[in-house]
Every structure is written in structure tokens, then in C-alpha cells.
Amino acid sequence: MDKFNFVRNGMIRLPPGFRFQPTDEELVFQYLRCKVFSCPLPASIIPEINVCLYDPWDLPGDLEQERYFFSNKESKYPNGNRTNRVTSSGYWKATGSDKKIVSPRRNNIVGKKKSLVFYRGKAPTGSKTDWVMHEYSLVNNTGPTASSTENSINQKGSWVLCRIFLKKRSCQKDEDILLNYDSCKVKNTEKGQLQITSTSPVSSSSSCSSCSGITEVLSSHEGGDDEEISGCTKF
Template sequence: MSQHDPHLRSVIYRFYPTEEELILFYLSNKLQNRRTHDLHRVIPTVNVYEHNPSHLPRLAGELCRRDTEQWFFFVPRQEREEQGRRPSRTTASGYWKATGSPTYVYSSENKVIGVKKTMVFYEGKSNKVKKTEWKMNEYRAIEEDVGGTNAVPIRKLRHELSLCRVYVVSRTRRSFDRRPSGIGSTEMVRPEASRGASTSRNIINPTNI
């Protein structure tokens, strides 16, 4: 098979990250300003709340732009959040609304590494609102604060940046629901073994996020 074969390219660049990889590799590296030369090719920084969901696929990273199932973005903290107010999730055609309660994300070692919030997009304004098939998972990282003299490290939630996965609800299982064994996240940015997950018992209550 030729290396220029379009089917081969689609196999190489399919993006199958686990939630553990999203937080411990991609979000962690971005928060620590590492691998900036290649992360954006997979996950760009975009304020998703400034765009209607249907416009987001074209803003995806160049290696994931052909994906028809899911798209990933780093989302910076809004200025209103820095002032202690709730973030605005309103777009020109509707708004994102949280569904259910935020939940913890665990590592393969069964340690809390982040918080996930799921949202649904509603189209329209005022009384003419329609629930759409667009959904989004928002991930925030939890890290240990090892400073001070406390015997037990304190877990802190990183607010300055989140990682969002945008997708369309489907009645059939998608590729990201049945991640094939042996396939890494991407040929260019392949997650390494996850280490350094928090071991603290000082748990953050995700319902307060």
C-alpha cells in the first residue's frame, strides 16, 4: 500500500484518546507549556463558546479535521470566571447547558485525575428552544499541591484551561466508543505511560465545579 494512499492516512491519524490520556498527557502538557510545537496540530486552542457547534469541526486540529465523529479543543478560562462569575456558554444561535452532575475521571491506577462535565447544545432563544444532538465533555485537571508542610498533599483543580470533546449523539457505536486495541492517540503525539497521578485523600467535590 502506498504511503500516499488516502485510506492509510486516515488510519494513521485517527485519534482514539482515552480520558486518562486526555488529562494526563494532552491537558497536562498544555498546562505546563510543553510540546507546544505539536500539540496544536491535534488539539488547537479555541473558545468554543464563541462558535456555533456546526462551525467547530472546521476549527479542529489539522490532523483531526477529517474526523466525522469528534473534535477536541483546549478552551481558555473566560475573563468573567477570573472575576468569580459563572462562564458564559451562550452562542449566536443558542447555548450549552450542563446535563447531570460533574463526575471524577480516574486513572488506570484508580486515582482521581480530573473532573468531567457533560453539556448539551440547545438551539434558539427565549421560549423557542430546541434540544440538539450536539454534546460536549469538558475536562479539567486535578493536580497535587505539594507545597507546605502538610503530610497529606492537597488536590487543586486547574481552572485556567480545560479540554473539550465535541461530538454528535448517535444511535450506533462510533469509533471512539470502541477504541481498537493497539492504536495510540496519534502517530505524531503518542501518550507515554501515565505517571504521577494524585494520591491525596483530600477530594474535591465535583458538584461544586
């Protein structure tokens, strides 16, 4: 029996002031390896749940925090090796290359981390969301060093450890979209100076490209009437 058990009704409940922030190596060596070989865990802090039976927002725990689960991988086909990652509302899609988790003592690959993104709908036309999952698995490595090929790395056991979190959106993209809608009005004043006004604030680093490079005002004749130019002047 594990010495510490902080899981209540499938949710992690730590004492006040404690935070569970393990590294990749700690998740593989201290938790997943013990789970695969049925050894005592450092603490019963990670619940067991089939993550693909739930949408990410329906999994137990605080949606604003990282959540950790032990899960069993299910095959997509009876005689195949592909993993079933389909939920009721969408599916998890792998992205990027797997990260190798290397033993610091023997310099062997003992685990790997796979990154996945959740899509709503059915593949391959689903819509991408901000939900991310890191899936950790223990592997068999037949090669002597960490430079072994992917063909020599196979998952050991059916247990995986999943870290699921909601990726925070960057506000910079929204600001760039607003800047694209800026409209410039240029007025030729009596003193021959340019006065530029905009309907929305424009940052100094991202000004309207068609308004840059204005150095002088050309008039049809001296002392002519004031002219108002709507839009941005191009040269």
C-alpha cells in the same frame, strides 16, 4: 517544539490509516496536563480555539467525526465563577454529574469530565439538539484519596479540553411513533374466523393493544348475515 504537528489551518489532518481515539485518562494525563503546565505534548494534534465563539456546526473539522479542542474558560460575570457557554445561536447546558478522572498511581483525583448538550435559542427556553460536548479540566485535589468531596476539587488553570460530536439518533423511537398510528379492521367471515388487516406493518412485539386477547366471535343469531366491525374490538 513538539515533535509531531498534525494540525493544519485549525483542522486535524492525520496520515491515511491513523485514527485519534484517546481515552479519558489519556486526554487528561497526556494532553491537558501537559498543556496546563506548558510541557511538550505527545503530538500537536489538538488545535486551540474558543469553542463558545462558534456554534458546534461551525467549528473546524469533520462534522461526522469527534473533534477535539483546547479552549480557555471564560467567566460569565467579572467577579463570578460561572462559566460563559453562550454562542451566537444558543448555549451549552450541563447535564448529569461530573465524572472524576483518577490517577492510577496515587489514587488521587486529577481531572474531571463534564457532559454538556447544546440548545438553540436563549436560556431557559432553548430547544435541545443532538450536539454533545465533553469538557475535561485539570483539578486541584486537597484530599488524600479519590473519595474526597466535591468541595475539595477546584479547576487548575484556565485551559480545558473539549470533545464535541453529533449524537446519533435512534430509529426505534421513529418506529414506535409509526406503530401508534396503526388502524385495525376486523371482519366476521362466513366461517366465523377473524381477519385482521392494517394500513401499516405492525411488529409482533408491538401489536395494537386493543386488538389483543380476541378468542371468539359472537353473532346475534346462527346463520346471520356477515358483520363488519370497523376499528378494534375491546373486551
